[in-house]
Amino acid sequence: MGLLTFSLHVTLDGCVDHQEGIADDETHAYFTHLMDEDGAMLWGRMSYEMMASYWPLVTRGGIEAPLPGSSALALALDRLNLIDEYKFLVHPRITGHGPTLYQSGLPATRRLELLSAKPLRNGTVAMHYRRER
Numbered sequence: 001m002g003l004l005t006f007s008l009h010v011t012l013d014g015c016v017d018h019q020e021g022i023a024d025d026e027t028h029a030y031f032t033h034l035m036d037e038d039g040a041m042l043w044g045r046m047s048y049e050m051m052a053s054y055w056p057l058v059t060r061g062g063i064e065a066p067l068p069g070s071s072a073l074a075l076a077l078d079r080l081n082l083i084d085e086y087k088f089l090v091h092p093r094i095t096g097h098g099p100t101l102y103q104s105g106l107p108a109t110r111r112l113e114l115l116s117a118k119p120l121r122n123g124t125v126a127m128h129y130r131r132e133r
Helices: 025-037 045-054 071-079
Strands: 005-011 085-091 112-119 125-131
Touching: 005 025, 005 071, 025 085
Parallel strands: 005 085
Antiparallel strands: 085 125, 112 125
16 A cells, blocks of 8 residues: 555644635645645545535536545544655644644654655745654
8 A cells, every 4th residue: 555645734833724824826736736646535524525515516526626635534544543644735824723733632742754845935835744653
């Protein structure tokens, strides 16, 4: 089996509210590239329902288009020690509110090795980590 990689938008204070990130051509191109290089995607019920109502032709298989991931699903997979790599797009914002990715905690600390960090023109930083085993 291949690597399980978790990709997500997050603010500097850990907020994963999709409305708080910078949604421009550069961030869309970054995630489009990530989805193009992956073999398959998983997302949770809430993300699916949001996309299903927005892109009904996509969910019925009428056209192909990428769909975003789910922080709740990723947290459940992380609690089971199944995530191998993390790709975060860190936005230069402090929101002061949630939801935050790990607000309900993990059973143990995750030690990560930085594989790459790339600043984008809009101030976000694309960070790629591999989990140390």
